[in-house]
Amino acid sequence: MSKIRAVTVDPTVTGRLVLREFDAPNPAPHEALVRVAAISLNRGEVRRSTTAEAGWRPGWDLAGVVETAAADGSGPSQGARVVGLLRFGAWGELVAVPTETLAELPDSVSFAQAATLPVAGLTAYHALLQGGSLLEQPVLITAATGGVGNFAIQLAKLSGARVVAHIRKPEDEAIVKAAGATAVVLGEDLSNDKFGPYHLIAESVGGKVLGDALGLIAPDGVLVSFGTSGGGEVTFNASRFYSLGGAKLYGLILFRELKAVESAAIGLKRLANLVATGQIRTPISIEASWTKVAEVAQQLLDRQYSGKAVLHIAD
Structure with a gap:
């Protein structure tokens, strides 16, 4: 059987993430084989890699070219440029991807742009869906400088919302304003927020921020919680x-x-089309070779950059 390289966990090396050889995947009938060109990193999979057992293969986001179409006839055809999503193991040269999580890319969307869309873009998209119509509605996005936050600001603005961004540092204001935020809330304390109440709050900090945010919802409004980077214990009124x-x-x-x-295929197609038409931008902060995966992953954990990191897979 032929071999491929993929990112895996090795607890004996610095950074724990390395490239190793594995058997090439054998796809199920509903899976396409994708030759991966670019991947992006997310905090969840990187955190998991810090404690995962040896041999575990991380990776959610991928973009590349279909090398072998699904045997059941579903999904993109051979040679199609695609973006896709896996529960784990996406960071490899060749991966088997269920066609329900694959979408074809417009020609104008690069693999690097596409690789940012699956987890960050879809999370933002689904969080905003919980608010229904956002036209002229006040919306608060916490942790707004991250990949999800940046996409959420852009998508909410595109939907006609009045977007307020929660940021930690004053220097981040320019980032969220460029994404479309009309106002900012600075620091960890939301109790003195002057822009609420909010029809929708997209929240991924947890801890005190979530507790404060629960007091900022408008009647019949919704707070969508999808992360706890600031802590899992919450006290609220x-x-x-x-x-x-x-x-x-x-x-x-x-x-x-x-x-x-x-399905991911539907949402990814919509997001890719928005990128192609210039209606949203992909917040790429770092581009590097996937041989630098351990270094870039540590930078993500250390919050050394906002937005998304994209790694290119060389032949």
């Missing part, structure tokens, strides 16, 4: 929350949304 009437706290796990709401 329950009487203030329930007395609003109709306010909701919604927990979002992307892979559940892709089964229950809409």
